[in-house]
Amino acid sequence: MSEPVLSVRDLRVEFVTRRGILKAIDGVSFDIAKGEVLGVVGESGAGKSVTGSAVIGLIDPPGRIAGGEVRLGGQRIDNLSPEAMRRVRGKRIGMIFQDPLTSLNPLYRVGEQLVETIQTHTNLSNAGARKRAIELLAEVGIPAPERRIDGYPHEFSGGMRQRVVIALALCAEPELIIADEPTTALDVSVQAQIISLLKRLGREHGTAIMLVTHDMGVIAETADRVAVMYSGRIAEIGPVRQVVQTPLHPYAKGLMGAIPTLVQSSDDRLVQIPGSMPRLSAIPPGCPFHPRCPHAWDRCSRDRPDPIQHAEHRVACHLYDANDPTAKAHMIHTHAPLEEGVAS
Amino acid sequence: MSNAPFVEVKDLRRVFDVSKPWLNRVLEGGEKQYLKAVDGISFDIARGETFALVGESGSGKSTVARMVVGLLPPSGGGVTIDGVSMADAAQAAARQRLRRRIQMIFQDPYASLNPRWRVDRIVAEPIRAFDLIKGEREIANRVGELLSLVGLHPDDGKKFPHEFSGGQRQRIAIARALASNAEFIVCDEPTSALDVSVQAQILNLMRDLQDRLGLTYLFISHNLAVVRHMASRIGVMYLGRIVEVSGGRELFQAPKHPYTRMLLDAVPDIGMTGRQRVPVNGEIPNPINPPSGCPFNPRCPFANDRCRTERPPLDEGVACHAVHERRIDVPVAA
Numbered sequence A: 001m002s003e004p005v006l007s008v009r010d011l012r013v014e015f016v017t018r019r020g021i022l023k024a025i026d027g028v029s030f031d032i033a034k035g036e037v038l039g040v041v042g043e044s045g046a047g048k049s050v051t052g053s054a055v056i057g058l059i060d061p062p063g064r065i066a067g068g069e070v071r072l073g074g075q076r077i078d079n080l081s082p083e084a085m086r087r088v089r090g091k092r093i094g095m096i097f098q099d100p101l102t103s104l105n106p107l108y109r110v111g112e113q114l115v116e117t118i119q120t121h122t123n124l125s126n127a128g129a130r131k132r133a134i135e136l137l138a139e140v141g142i143p144a145p146e147r148r149i150d151g152y153p154h155e156f157s158g159g160m161r162q163r164v165v166i167a168l169a170l171c172a173e174p175e176l177i178i179a180d181e182p183t184t185a186l187d188v189s190v191q192a193q194i195i196s197l198l199k200r201l202g203r204e205h206g207t208a209i210m211l212v213t214h215d216m217g218v219i220a221e222t223a224d225r226v227a228v229m230y231s232g233r234i235a236e237i238g239p240v241r242q243v244v245q246t247p248l249h250p251y252a253k254g255l256m257g258a259i260p261t262l263v264q265s266s267d268d269r270l271v272q273i274p275g276s277m278p279r280l281s282a283i284p285p286g287c288p289f290h291p292r293c294p295h296a297w298d299r300c301s302r303d304r305p306d307p308i309q310h311a312e313h314r315v316a317c318h319l320y321d322a323n324d325p326t327a328k329a330h331m332i333h334t335h336a337p338l339e340e341g342v343a344s
Numbered sequence B: 001m002s003n004a005p006f007v008e009v010k011d012l013r014r015v016f017d018v019s020k021p022w023l024n025r026v027l028e029g030g031e032k033q034y035l036k037a038v039d040g041i042s043f044d045i046a047r048g049e050t051f052a053l054v055g056e057s058g059s060g061k062s063t064v065a066r067m068v069v070g071l072l073p074p075s076g077g078g079v080t081i082d083g084v085s086m087a088d089a090a091q092a093a094a095r096q097r098l099r100r101r102i103q104m105i106f107q108d109p110y111a112s113l114n115p116r117w118r119v120d121r122i123v124a125e126p127i128r129a130f131d132l133i134k135g136e137r138e139i140a141n142r143v144g145e146l147l148s149l150v151g152l153h154p155d156d157g158k159k160f161p162h163e164f165s166g167g168q169r170q171r172i173a174i175a176r177a178l179a180s181n182a183e184f185i186v187c188d189e190p191t192s193a194l195d196v197s198v199q200a201q202i203l204n205l206m207r208d209l210q211d212r213l214g215l216t217y218l219f220i221s222h223n224l225a226v227v228r229h230m231a232s233r234i235g236v237m238y239l240g241r242i243v244e245v246s247g248g249r250e251l252f253q254a255p256k257h258p259y260t261r262m263l264l265d266a267v268p269d270i271g272m273t274g275r276q277r278v279p280v281n282g283e284i285p286n287p288i289n290p291p292s293g294c295p296f297n298p299r300c301p302f303a304n305d306r307c308r309t310e311r312p313p314l315d316e317g318v319a320c321h322a323v324h325e326r327r328i329d330v331p332v333a334a
Ligand SMILES: Nc1ncnc2c1ncn2[C@@H]1O[C@H](COP(=O)(O)OP(=O)(O)OP(=O)(O)O)[C@@H](O)[C@H]1O
Pocket: A015, A022, A024, A042, A043, A044, A045, A046, A047, A048, A049, A050, A051, A063, A098, A280, B162, B163, B164, B165, B166, B167, B168, B193, B194, B195
């Protein structure tokens, strides 16, 4: 097997605050192969954006990478100097942030920002870079790009701003794109456009994509594999079809069950997972999900579950520990029986 | 109490000047350019009702929201809330009193939270501004209660906005909107930054509050499943106009306008049943130079000459010649 484009091993990120050290990311490992889209989902605050920021070396104090390795094309990048990292960013890694305003300077016209970025990475003339910028805007679906290119960010709708940010990320044709909620603000038809754009990048340019989103529909259509994060850890990771349709981890099951659909009755309350995610300052021992988990038993509040390979899934849950003879019993004696990887 | 709707939007319009800078116009030539972001839309919202706006990115939803709460002056038409005009100078005093009864949750939560304030101060701001609760202890208790309601912890009040994830910030914005005891809340994509479980928690909460306190919502979202869950009536926007308005159930069971049908077909397939998402055909039109006649005609499979020249009126809840002429089937809701 060829080397993955991105390889993250046992990543740990902490925030040092007056209230103590907060472990935002606690031992996260995953790979993304060439041309592959890894979807990342999970509870709000689970650490998806921080993971993305850590990969591109944008954790600002009081945050710090407290351990682990990040490799891009085999080369370690978590220990590069800020200067070297700046070159990697933008050139080899493209970023699309959750909040489009953070990547756009409100004082400059959209075109100026695109042209500048293009010229940092190519030796195109002003006119050539402007032409390329218009092409990129057209590619992300901005109508009348030759006119809108002279607009300021505030003159664009929320969705159009996000598309400008995507165009910015594409400027240098990077080998890895980290897209944090790229389609959150977009309606389904533009969303479909962006998704096919991302997929095409993977197919035609071999770009590896880390796609963070809450939209399970987008994940189902775009991702090859998906990682479900909870409380700074990966609860489950595996091929998208398996994880979305037959999730194993109790949190992943709850998450998939909460997706609102167009078929259920609108009079029903939406399903939600009872309780809320622990705060970083009070992560429970053992499995961080155990206070909310319908299957938890004493072991769950004591031992931290390590990821276990189960069929095509890697799942961090004691229920799937083949060496624990009691685990299976807890799977059966619950109200919502878990079906081991079988579609219901 | 009168029978007038709580919120009345009449022929609302907003034009933006998007001309090239003056110097470029002089040097390169070119006319002044205008963009009709909102081009004559009308709707009512009854007290205690949720009215939703859906539609393509750039169709003018946020611009409508900003005009409804009085953050942006309309170029034409007007908004009346509980009998008070949002524009009439003579009603300035009444409008001032009305303001505290209206809140908005913005599409971009970070931009709407003061980065230098701690979260408890942000959430308490409407309480202090409108003098809703007396006493620091009482205010602090209320803030803690609001933070818990949206799934945060009372202690989170001590932190600054940048210490939170995107979805947590959105919840802070929601807590602040709830703090004012507003009766009418305009929600622009309130839950799109949230994971589905927290989203369910917030939407359930919003519905409970509505049942309990009789809140009225204008709800903007691109997520059709969410809209369907929340709204009793839905307006579908396309290029600054409402092209279809109908009851929630009806819209999903029996969409009439070809654009609505396309929108429903484009919903991603979560069940991965293998259903192919119907590709959305055609380019998104240029709002600066919109197509003549029906704005949807270049992408519409049913367009004929009349569609290309004559703008269809909103009639029987739908603005489409093909539907009015019965050229295409109008499905009936079960
Ligand atoms: N600068 C900071 N200081 C302290 N804590 C922080 C800081 N930035 C993030 N955190 C915390 O780290 C955790 C992970 O945040 P992150 O932004 O990665 O969440 P997320 O999974 O992207 O959530 P969302 O889906 O809501 O965007 C959160 O609990 C957040 O409060």
